[in-house]
Amino acid sequence: MAGNWKMNLNHQEAVVLVQKLAWTLSDKKHDYAKVEVVVVPPFTDLRSVQTLVDGDRLKIGYGAQDVSEHDSGAYTGEISAGMLAKLGCSYVVVGHSERREYHAETDATVNAKAKKAIAAGMTAIVCVGEGLEVRKEGRQVEHTLAQVDGSLAGLTPEQVADAVVAYEPVWAIGTGEVATPDDAQEVCAAIRGRVAETFSEDAAAKLRILYGGSVKAANVAGIMDKDDVDGCLVGGASLQADEFGGICRFYDMPVI
Numbered sequence: 001m002a003g004n005w006k007m008n009l010n011h012q013e014a015v016v017l018v019q020k021l022a023w024t025l026s027d028k029k030h031d032y033a034k035v036e037v038v039v040v041p042p043f044t045d046l047r048s049v050q051t052l053v054d055g056d057r058l059k060i061g062y063g064a065q066d067v068s069e070h071d072s073g074a075y076t077g078e079i080s081a082g083m084l085a086k087l088g089c090s091y092v093v094v095g096h097s098e099r100r101e102y103h104a105e106t107d108a109t110v111n112a113k114a115k116k117a118i119a120a121g122m123t124a125i126v127c128v129g130e131g132l133e134v135r136k137e138g139r140q141v142e143h144t145l146a147q148v149d150g151s152l153a154g155l156t157p158e159q160v161a162d163a164v165v166a167y168e169p170v171w172a173i174g175t176g177e178v179a180t181p182d183d184a185q186e187v188c189a190a191i192r193g194r195v196a197e198t199f200s201e202d203a204a205a206k207l208r209i210l211y212g213g214s215v216k217a218a219n220v221a222g223i224m225d226k227d228d229v230d231g232c233l234v235g236g237a238s239l240q241a242d243e244f245g246g247i248c249r250f251y252d253m254p255v256i
């Protein structure tokens, strides 16, 4: 379960949220050890999160929301994979739909960024997913698989096996409009099928596929019940420790 904080919370607020989350996850009534929990704060929060996670030996992973496709040098405003690895990040989100839309990131850019994250020893969370128009035309599978092809191009089967793909239909992000569990399953199954064809059966079996888009504690169990959904990439609901904690104990939530 990964919480993408997007551009929310300064480093002091980040410390408060991670402390609250750690408290929520220490509740002995639930077995949170079953679930890998990751937070994805803004760059400026990472050092504080690292200090807290290391100091208190928290079982919370963390990662970054983006990475440069360059290694170092004259790229003002960019953050390299080496810098993120040095801060103890285990994950890097690449190709979020907000980056694709507002920063004109193409599959080629996303692919280059994923390769940098992987080369620096981190796990890329590669985001894909269709917009409303494409969904209305019923072309969500075709559209998303083209993004998968472009974004994972040139990776080895072993690298894909260790990667994460997040299927986030753009029309379901921040809108309260959650895809049905069957909508999520349709595209997530197609992604796994494509990875099996392009890379290997083993890579497809090991690849973790997340669903993202208006996930809440109340709807997470139905989504997680689907065979090809291995976890969720959560936006708004990850900013509240109680709500994100509820999502992290999805196995104890009612399926609706």
Ligand SMILES: O=C(CO)COP(=O)(O)O
Residues within 6 Å of the ligand: 004, 096, 168, 172, 173, 174, 175, 176, 212, 213, 214, 215, 233, 234, 235, 236, 237
């Ligand atoms: O974009 C998302 C996570 O990356 C989803 O955001 P919401 O959960 O706020 O819809």
